[in-house]
Amino acid sequence: MKVFYFLGVFAVLMLAASFFEMPWSRTTEDSAEQELIVLKSTAMGAMAMFSILFAIAATALLIPKDLEDRTLYTILSKPVPRLDYLIGKLAGVLILVTVSLLLMNGLLSIILHFKTEELLLVEMAKAEAHGWSAEHLELRLSAVAQQGVTWTLQAGIGAILFKAMVMASLALLISTFSSSTLFTIVIAVVIYFMGHFTEDARNYWLHSQSGGVSKEVKLMTQGIALIFPDFQLYNIIDSTIEGKKVPQGIFTRLAILTLFYSGIYSVLAWFTFRKKEF
Amino acid sequence: MEDIPAVQINHLVKEFPSPFRKTKIRAVDDVSLTIMPGEVYGLIGPNGSGKSTTMKALLGLLRPTAGSCYVFGKNSLKTDSRQEIGFLPENPYFYKHLSGEETLRFYAKLCGMRGKALNNHVDKMLEMVSLQDARKRRVGGYSKGMLQRIGLAQALIHEPRLIILDEPTAGVDPVGSREIRDLIVQLKDKGVTVFLCSHLLEQVQEVCDHVGIIFNGKIVKAGPLEDLIAIEDQTEILIKDAGPRTLARIKAVIADSENADFISMGKPRTTLERLFLDEAKKSNATTMTADQKGGDRA
Structure with missing residues (x-):
């Protein structure tokens, strides 16, 4: 239930952000878009932070807590395959993250919708006052509407969920061999940050090899890239905040990649957990 | 009576790695025991003698270093052997946010029960452990005795033929302890095999018909209780x-x-x-x- 306290904090944050006006507010031409971007950026930043923190911390606690309370003994002494136990636990965390993100998304969409409507009216008033041409007004209205509730925005929130899915499965994998919750959380957070530099590091290393790289080395770097997920691929979140369109193909590829990472980590988690002794 | 033993432990050895030492700690050393269906077997010994390790090996929670464990002829490392087992660990805790009824429903679902059969079993178990009045209360607010009883109910929810109890009355007051012992006797009357670990000797003497004494991982004495405690050359009138x-x-x-x-x-x-x-x-x-x-x- 404590998870939902965060949703209360999020709601307050959202309301505060919707009333917040930038210092340059309504002085430059694109100020309406900027206001909406600030609103989306605050909301999606909070959503991303919540989902990642929750995915790591909650997953890291799952097995140690069950073990400490001996609930694990009562569950595994039933005819429950260990894979089912792991998948069930992971699914529980992911369902909770998904429901929380849906609620936050709902709140963001409602506030964003009303804010966009308000700003569209402001733009129309501006057009009347300054005598804008019909084309110019159309252009402005379309620019403002693009920063409102769109499918692109939903794709960005989808990417936040995907990132949380990858981190939850990674934390689950670490917790199957880790001896403490703190270790799991620290390692997961380190991998999370490393994941944002994986691509840069790989490119830099591959280009610094003057004589070119052998096939084996390439395979090795690809293997390392598998262990450390490449979170730069999830940068569509920033684009969606700015209202840029995300092609469906990229979103689908991201979804497949997420399933692949989560699948690999879950299989590895099962591999270590299936013979673990309690 | 069935020919297949409810529990068959053959030369069980379990060693644990010792940190900073080359030698391993041998928690269970060549333990063999057989429990026939319907028997109530008490494994007694001091703390750290290997009772819980033996039980965990029987539940597949630990892998034997050597030897093997069978439950009704099925290897205990296989998941399906647990279809026949109900287990109550020492000082159990359950998900605190669930009520007693929800806890039993959760465990029943783990055993593959659904629908009407599940509801009937939950009601039956709550009645059996006298927790009907507390069925809607959160388990987090249960007393030690109530936790132990809901633990027993979850162990029995799928009507297993073998029930394994690890210190079932640990920390429970005498009245609660008596209720749990009465439940064990009821199970015995129904033909359920009970494997009980305890260091409370009086309790074991009251309910068990077979006993094994374990010290430093070795079974030092085992057999029917009456044979073990009878003083052959004395008569009581x-x-x-x-x-x-x-x-x-x-x-x-x-x-x-x-x-x-x-x-x-x-x-x-x-x-x-x-x-x-x-x-x-x-x-x-x-x-x-x-x-x-x-x-x-x-």
Whole structure:
């Protein structure tokens, strides 16, 4: 239930952000878009932070807590395959993250919708006052509407969920061999940050090899890239905040990649957990 | 009676790696035991003697270093062997946010139960452990005795043929302890095999018909309880309302006999536990009568 306290904090944050006006507010031409971007950026930043923190911390606690309370003994002494136990636990965390993100998304969409409507009216008033041409007004209205509730925005929130899915499965994998919750959380957070530099590091290393790289080395770097997920691929979140369109193909590829990472980590988690002794 | 043993442990050895040492710690050392269906077997020993390790190996929670464990002929490392097992760990805790009823529903679903059968079993188990009144209360607010009883109910939810109890009355007050023992006796009457680990010897003596004594990971003595505790060369006679003259004559008869020796004579004693339970019963009855009188006056 404590998870939902965060949703209360999020709601307050959202309301505060919707009333917040930038210092340059309504002085430059694109100020309406900027206001909406600030609103989306605050909301999606909070959503991303919540989902990642929750995915790591909650997953890291799952097995140690069950073990400490001996609930694990009562569950595994039933005819429950260990894979089912792991998948069930992971699914529980992911369902909770998904429901929380849906609620936050709902709140963001409602506030964003009303804010966009308000700003569209402001733009129309501006057009009347300054005598804008019909084309110019159309252009402005379309620019403002693009920063409102769109499918692109939903794709960005989808990417936040995907990132949380990858981190939850990674934390689950670490917790199957880790001896403490703190270790799991620290390692997961380190991998999370490393994941944002994986691509840069790989490119830099591959280009610094003057004589070119052998096939084996390439395979090795690809293997390392598998262990450390490449979170730069999830940068569509920033684009969606700015209202840029995300092609469906990229979103689908991201979804497949997420399933692949989560699948690999879950299989590895099962591999270590299936013979673990309690 | 079935021919397949409910529990078959063959030369079980379990070693744990010791940090900073090359040698391993041997928690269980060549333990073999067989429990036939319907028996109540008590494994007794001091703390750290290997009782819980043996149980965990039987539940597949630990992999034997050597030897093997079978439950109704199925290897205990296989998940399907657990279809026949109900387990109550020592000092169990359950998900605190769930009520007693939800806890049982959760465990029933883990055993593959659904629909009407699930509801019936949950009701039956709650009634059996006398927790109908607390079924909607969160488990987080349960007393130690109630936790133990809901633990027993979850262990029995899928009607297993073997029930494994690790220190089932640890930390429970004498009344709660008696209720749990009564439940074990009920299970025995229903033909359920019970494998019980405890270091409370009196408790084991009351409910078990077979006993194994484990020390430092080795079974040092095992067999039917009556055979193990009987003192073969002594005879006990209990006489009611015997006067001093009768007793003197009995003593004289024994003294006249060629082989028999008189050892002692005295009044048999009740146990402290029985005394406590009798007093608790009387006290409850007095309180109820006083309440009734108060109610009548009002």
